[in-house]
Amino acid sequence: MKLPVIVGLDALGGDRDRAEELARSLCGRVAGYKVGYPxxxxxxxxxxxxxxxxxxxxxxxxxxxxxxxxxxxxxxxHVIDWSDAAIAHSFIGVEGALDxxxxxxxxxxxxxVLVASMSHPxxxxxxxxxxxxxxxxxxxxxxxxxxxxxxxxxVVRILRERFPGKVILSPGVGAQGASPGDALRAGADYEIxxxxxxxxxxxxxxxxxxxxxxxxxxxx
Amino acid sequence: MKLPVIVGLDALGGDRDRAEELARSLCGRVAGYKVGYPxxxxxxxxxxxxxxxxxxxxxxxxxxxxxxxxxxxxxxxHVIDWSDAAIAHSFIGVEGALDxxxxxxxxxxxxxVLVASMSHPxxxxxxxxxxxxxxxxxxxxxxxxxxxxxxxxxVVRILRERFPGKVILSPGVGAQGASPGDALRAGADYEIxxxxxxxxxxxxxxxxxxxxxxxxxxxx
Numbered sequence: 001m002k003l004p005v006i007v008g009l010d011a012l013g014g015d016r017d018r019a020e021e022l023a024r025s026l027c028g029r030v031a032g033y034k035v036g037y038p039x040x041x042x043x044x045x046x047x048x049x050x051x052x053x054x055x056x057x058x059x060x061x062x063x064x065x066x067x068x069x070x071x072x073x074x075x076x077x078h079v080i081d082w083s084d085a086a087i088a089h090s091f092i093g094v095e096g097a098l099d100x101x102x103x104x105x106x107x108x109x110x111x112x113v114l115v116a117s118m119s120h121p122x123x124x125x126x127x128x129x130x131x132x133x134x135x136x137x138x139x140x141x142x143x144x145x146x147x148x149x150x151x152x153x154x155v156v157r158i159l160r161e162r163f164p165g166k167v168i169l170s171p172g173v174g175a176q177g178a179s180p181g182d183a184l185r186a187g188a189d190y191e192i193x194x195x196x197x198x199x200x201x202x203x204x205x206x207x208x209x210x211x212x213x214x215x216x217x218x219x220x
Numbered sequence: 221m222k223l224p225v226i227v228g229l230d231a232l233g234g235d236r237d238r239a240e241e242l243a244r245s246l247c248g249r250v251a252g253y254k255v256g257y258p259x260x261x262x263x264x265x266x267x268x269x270x271x272x273x274x275x276x277x278x279x280x281x282x283x284x285x286x287x288x289x290x291x292x293x294x295x296x297x298h299v300i301d302w303s304d305a306a307i308a309h310s311f312i313g314v315e316g317a318l319d320x321x322x323x324x325x326x327x328x329x330x331x332x333v334l335v336a337s338m339s340h341p342x343x344x345x346x347x348x349x350x351x352x353x354x355x356x357x358x359x360x361x362x363x364x365x366x367x368x369x370x371x372x373x374x375v376v377r378i379l380r381e382r383f384p385g386k387v388i389l390s391p392g393v394g395a396q397g398a399s400p401g402d403a404l405r406a407g408a409d410y411e412i413x414x415x416x417x418x419x420x421x422x423x424x425x426x427x428x429x430x431x432x433x434x435x436x437x438x439x440x
Contacts (some may be wrong), residue, residue: 013294036287037295043263064286066309067256068338075258075261078257089286089309091346092346093341093347095340095345098342099342118288120288120289120312120316121315122317124313125313126311126357127312127313133349134346176288
């Protein structure tokens with residue numbers, strides 16, 4: 001079974017060999033990998049190594065882009081060689097920002113994933129209250145995917161209703177408190193799991209133990 | 221005269237030699253330098269070079285941090301050796317995010333700069349309408365500085381009134397449309413100027429020509 005899981009590699013930092021080994025050992029067992037700044041900034045080639053280790057996986061560059069268009073395009077240009085999709089924030093709005101980024105990624109055959117809300121408690125107080133405006137931005141830009149927090153399944157549910165055709169990726173599973181399956185039940189397509197897998201001495205065993213859980217959820 | 225200008229180096233990308241030469245030639249003439257992902261991601265040591273070229277300058281790492289606390293601390297750890305301050309977004313909120321980042325930067329003797337609003341048109345539609353909430357976050361976290369757009373001086377004015385003691389940094393001057401002095405007149409402490417200086421064949425000449433303008437504004 002290929003789990004509906006994207007493995008977040010942040011905790012591995014710039015350890016290219018461990019990232020490559022992990023990506024290889026889980027290749028075909030999980031849907032993909034999320035490579036973030038903690039992996040990229042040490043300049044050790046983690047993104048390239050993950051691509052090499054599992055060529056067919058969905059590799060998401062977690063850039064959390066939140067800048068003007070000019071700068072975001074510049075940043076994205078550094079990851080397009082090894083990634084399939086890049087994550088940006090919806091709240092920065094359309095004109096002079098996400099419109100330019102979307103055009104850039106489209107023209108390079110890459111997918112845009114927009115953060116609608118986040119997994120930490122503080123996001124519930126400031127981002128969720130303006131979810132209507134966020135939905136407006138997502139609607140105007142038309143990204144391939146949306147990030148919505150597994151820690152607040154109600155937000156996932158709302159976005160699933162508003163965007164039946166979009167791919168929803170949900171972080172916050174494991175170390176951050178949500179249980180595997182919570183977001184999927186609320187309508188997500190993928191759950192992003194980081195430390196629960198990457199901090200384990202036997203990641204493959206964790207993935208195998210998750211299979212039964214996901215079978216139950218998907219069989220609901 | 222030392223101009224109230226922070227030079228944004230984004231457009232130089234990873235060209236360490238040009239960044240170092242520019243920082244050296246303007247050292248003492250401008251207040252500082254802003255080093256962003258376009259400079260950092262090529263892995264050429266631009267941040268370290270700028271510090272070397274002008275040890276006393278204010279060097280701001282423009283990370284536009286907008287993630288959970290755990291990840292932001294990890295990212296910030298890669299720039300604390302050469303920067304004095306790091307930029308993060310207010311909109312991500314306090315709990316599990318900015319509270320943790322603030323504590324981390326404090327304990328490393330570094331300053332936090334929070335983005336209150338941004339310089340592109342789209343920000344006027346989604347961020348500015350919730351400025352009250354942003355002000356709440358800024359008030360709770362108590363950063364050293366605030367980023368407010370020179371392109372919308374009214375936002376600068378509001379933030380100056382609410383936070384008389386905070387340092388305000390304003391981007392959007394030059395290529396993005398605001399004129400040098402616009403933000404200062406509205407209450408900003410520093411204007412961030414990028415391409416107008418970095419894309420010039422003679423950056424020192426641009427800085428000299430700006431002196432008269434800033435003298436007028438500051439003498440108002």
